[in-house]
Amino acid sequence: MSKIEDILTRYRSGSHESLIPILQDVQTEDGYLSEEAVVRIGGFLGMSTTKIYGLATFYDQFRFVPTGRVHLRICNGTTCFINGSGPVIAALKDTLGVDAGQTTRDGRFSYELTACMGGCNEGPVISVGETFYTHVRTEEIPEMILKLKALADLK
Ligand code: FES
Structure with missing residues (x-):
């Protein structure tokens, strides 16, 4: 099971209030939020990627590109x-x-x-x-x- 699938098992699908904790978990694991991860999370929560990006960019903590070395x-x-x-x-x-x-x-x-x-x-x-x-x-x-x-x- 990939890491993101492992993370998603801790949450209830369709539960929009889980968005921020899921994003935090994925970023902790991967160091950033890849487009692929956002698409998968959107599918899991029943939310559009546009809405996820809109909400995530509201918080300074989220990164959408890998960190530098x-x-x-x-x-x-x-x-x-x-x-x-x-x-x-x-x-x-x-x-x-x-x-x-x-x-x-x-x-x-x-x-x-x-x-x-x-x-x-x-x-x-x-x-x-x-x-x-x-x-x-x-x-x-x-x-x-x-x-x-x-x-x-x-x-
Ligand atoms: S405000 Fe910078 S370490 Fe406390």
């Missing part, structure tokens, strides 16, 4: 925002040339904005896997990305 998470919580996450996010966008939720053309990088990571006194905070970068400043972003390129190329 290196995926950064940047805290967009209130304290990090006060500590300057806005300019750091802008620097990340400038350096990578993509918005949050997108993947660079070369497949190396993607990033997402997250809720509080629990390190408010250390913000702005960026995590890459288990590694946390704290007190991140905009001027550090280009060098951080340069170093992470080497990591992306190992994957």
Whole structure:
């Protein structure tokens, strides 16, 4: 049984209120929501793919393309925002040339904005896997990305 079929066994078919939990489960499993997955979920719940995309895009958490080989998470919580996450996010966008939720053309990088990571006194905070970068400043972003390129190329 494929992973998506396995996930669907946990839910009642036709139950529209299961949409968001199903999307969350599939994204946790696959890292993003493929078109194929959305079609299958639509069939299971009796919902059009247009409606599913419409609802899913309302939530920042869902991705529709695979993540990059290196995926950064940047805290967009209130304290990090006060500590300057806005300019750091802008620097990340400038350096990578993509918005949050997108993947660079070369497949190396993607990033997402997250809720509080629990390190408010250390913000702005960026995590890459288990590694946390704290007190991140905009001027550090280009060098951080340069170093992470080497990591992306190992994957
Ligand atoms: S607001 Fe960023 S770690 Fe708490």
